[in-house]
């Protein structure tokens with residue numbers, strides 16, 4: 001088994017309890033940071049560790065923190081993105097449910113580094129059971145002097161609040177999240193300015209994913225060199241992968257970045273191979289928003305190199321032959337899967353979740369769903385396939401937030417790699433599956 005950082009103690013009974021977490025070395029990173037390190041030293045540690053944001057875009061965390069204007073007289077905020085609504089992604093809920101103090105410890109470290117005295121965890125409304133666990137853990141942290149006024153007598157103070165969303169996927173987009181947190185409709189903001197300059201209540205703000213924040217205690221405790229020694233290339237550390245679909249062992253796995261995709265799918269340690277010994281057909285490697293790849297391109301790059309679970313290797317070949325690590329939602333499809341039907345399911349989701357602010361996304365997601373419904377029901381024409389490609393091209397890059405791209409990429413990539421299957425639907429005037 002590879003190095004375990006995030007899930008190391010996850011099976012310890014009662015881990016959500018403060019005393020159990022503390023006995024296992026919990027909150028020692030906060031003690032170390034607040035008593036021996038300056039906020040800038042922590043930012044530097046995180047920068048050098050090579051940690052990238054685990055919410056989907058993979059932006060370097062330390063660099064994002066350094067965009068905060070520390071001299072600004074305004075309050076600074078750290079906001080944890082616990083929206084987790086991307087289809088295929090179900091990793092963050094695991095941390096909050098079983099190891100909430102790891103996230104709280106990470107929130108204290110991040111807030112201290114940013115000079116924030118107030119921090120928020122914005123959690124998806126459907127994860128109400130996790131919210132309850134987190135709120136209890138936050139109360140324990142207050143009671144034991146790790147939150148509130150003058151933490152550990154160091155003069156540093158922090159208040160941490162949980163805020164439930166109302167179940168909209170778009171509220172996972174960081175600026176929509178901030179709007180929602182401010183009590184408004186979750187419409188994404190036009191960027192720039194980015195949240196580091198104008199964020200929550202107009203103040204400098206960092207939004208980070210749950211998994212990103214949960215990695216901080218280990219990095220501060222063990223030092224950046226230890227973290228940077230794990231992984232491959234510019235993909236440092238470990239990554240949670242939520243694996244689902246036609247595999248023998250769906251679940252949440254912590255992998256060292258750089259693990260071969262083939263090993264991840266077929267070894268008993270991870271997915272345990274394809275159900276019923278079926279043939280692998282395709283994989284959506286990073287949540288529903290990333291390009292789908294056929295078996296031939298997910299196991300090996302176009303150049304014939306083994307494909308690895310890393311930011312660089314999955315992206316190898318650009319969108320022509322590659323994809324993205326994204327949020328780590330790994331959806332596996334066997335040879336019985338109808339790609340058109342699968343794509344229609346995604347398209348329906350994006351049409352439903354579009355906030356409707358910009359026309360290419362509002363209209364484009366609706367048209368894509370309608371045309372895919374036609375093709376899947378045997379009423380499509382060959383022209384419809386090109387029309388889909390054309391719509392996807394006009395949506396991509398022409399919207400306020402990346403939801404438009406997220407809707408367009410799956411369509412463009414499915415037709416790029418599985419065009420014959422769309423044509424077969426048209427020729428047969430029905431779904432061949």
Ligand SMILES: Cc1cc2nc3c(=O)[nH]c(=O)nc-3n(C[C@H](O)[C@H](O)[C@H](O)COP(=O)(O)O)c2cc1C
Pocket residue numbers: 052053054055056057058059061064081082083084085086169170171172173174175207208209210212213401402403406
């Ligand atoms: C439509 C949409 C939904 C998103 N949903 C989430 C989400 O549920 N969780 C998350 O961490 N990031 C989500 N993101 C990415 C965030 O905008 C942001 O990049 C991320 O929270 C930054 O954290 P990180 O740097 O730690 O990855 C979403 C983005 C888009 C466009």
Ligand code: SF4
Pocket residue numbers: 170187188353354355356357358359361362399400401402403404
């Ligand atoms: S791309 Fe879609 S979800 Fe994003 S702002 Fe525009 S309409 Fe809203």
